[in-house]
Amino acid sequence: MQVSDLDLLIDAARMAGEIALREKARGLDVEHKADDAGPVTQADYAVDNALRESLTASRPDYGWLSEETEDDASRLGTERVFIVDPIDGTRSFVKGEATWAHSLAVVENGIVTQGVVYLPEMNLLYSASITQGAFCNGDQIHVSDTADIDDARVLATKPNMDPIHWRDAVPGFARSHRPSLAYRLCLVAQGRYDAMLTFRPSWEWDIAAGALILSEAGARVSNRSGEDLRFNNRMPQTDGVLGAGQALHRRISDELVYTA
Numbered sequence: 001m002q003v004s005d006l007d008l009l010i011d012a013a014r015m016a017g018e019i020a021l022r023e024k025a026r027g028l029d030v031e032h033k034a035d036d037a038g039p040v041t042q043a044d045y046a047v048d049n050a051l052r053e054s055l056t057a058s059r060p061d062y063g064w065l066s067e068e069t070e071d072d073a074s075r076l077g078t079e080r081v082f083i084v085d086p087i088d089g090t091r092s093f094v095k096g097e098a099t100w101a102h103s104l105a106v107v108e109n110g111i112v113t114q115g116v117v118y119l120p121e122m123n124l125l126y127s128a129s130i131t132q133g134a135f136c137n138g139d140q141i142h143v144s145d146t147a148d149i150d151d152a153r154v155l156a157t158k159p160n161m162d163p164i165h166w167r168d169a170v171p172g173f174a175r176s177h178r179p180s181l182a183y184r185l186c187l188v189a190q191g192r193y194d195a196m197l198t199f200r201p202s203w204e205w206d207i208a209a210g211a212l213i214l215s216e217a218g219a220r221v222s223n224r225s226g227e228d229l230r231f232n233n234r235m236p237q238t239d240g241v242l243g244a245g246q247a248l249h250r251r252i253s254d255e256l257v258y259t260a
Contacts, residue, residue: 005059006129009104009116012055016047016102017120020087030094039090044068047086047102055082055104062106065236067205073234080108081232085205088117089180098122103182105208110230115209117182126186126213134189134216143219146194147247149173149255155184155196165199167255181241185210188243189217195244195252199224204236211243220249225258
């Protein structure tokens with residue numbers, strides 16, 4: 001009997017964690033990508049290869065999109081596609097920090113249907129299936145009900161607080177940061193923070209799984225202009241990300257300046 005897509009992703013994420021930790025223990029060979037795109041290690045490539053081989057062997061009709069695999073336009077002609085970040089937060093991984101993650105999603109006709117974000121060194125496994133709720137280590141999670149923008153705890157980078165992004169005064173919310181976009185989305189899904197936002201173009205592999213998890217936890221997730229996210233685009237990026245409970249999402253959206 002064929003396992004479900006979600007169980008397939010969970011098993012694959014745990015396998016990825018074992019590979020990444022093994023490579024880390026051996027010592028990391030760090031390279032730097034062109035155009036200041038960040039570091040990459042042999043662990044990123046090893047995880048990518050293992051995930052691609054195992055997942056596409058199980059679902060040979062699914063397309064493949066990953067940060068560490070050269071893009072193949074054939075994915076655009078498939079009904080379903082795996083969207084994967086082998087290691088989200090490689091800078092943290094290289095520094096010996098624990099806040100890095102494996103991000104795995106299945107997208108069907110532009111919509112994420114299954115998502116898993118796994119942080120091996122923190123023993124956190126977030127998961128969601130569309131319309132079935134969001135979970136962390138098997139326990140259901142929910143976004144907070146905070147609606148006051150000035151009382152909110154928001155995951156955002158310092159440049160997001162530049163007044164050019166805001167209609168009036170910069171909101172007075174408490175700002176924090178985590179390097180992994182996938183983890184930021186999951187922290188908001190868990191109610192540990194009230195919102196997350198980024199105004200930079202966001203790669204699909206960083207956010208696909210986390211966006212579903214946050215949405216299934218009761219949040220509204222959009223690009224910075226408030227439009228619904230769609231995935232498996234020819235250029236696999238979104239125009240930023242804003243995720244928060246429904247009321248808080250509206251409040252933040254109303255305060256943002258958006259220039260197309």
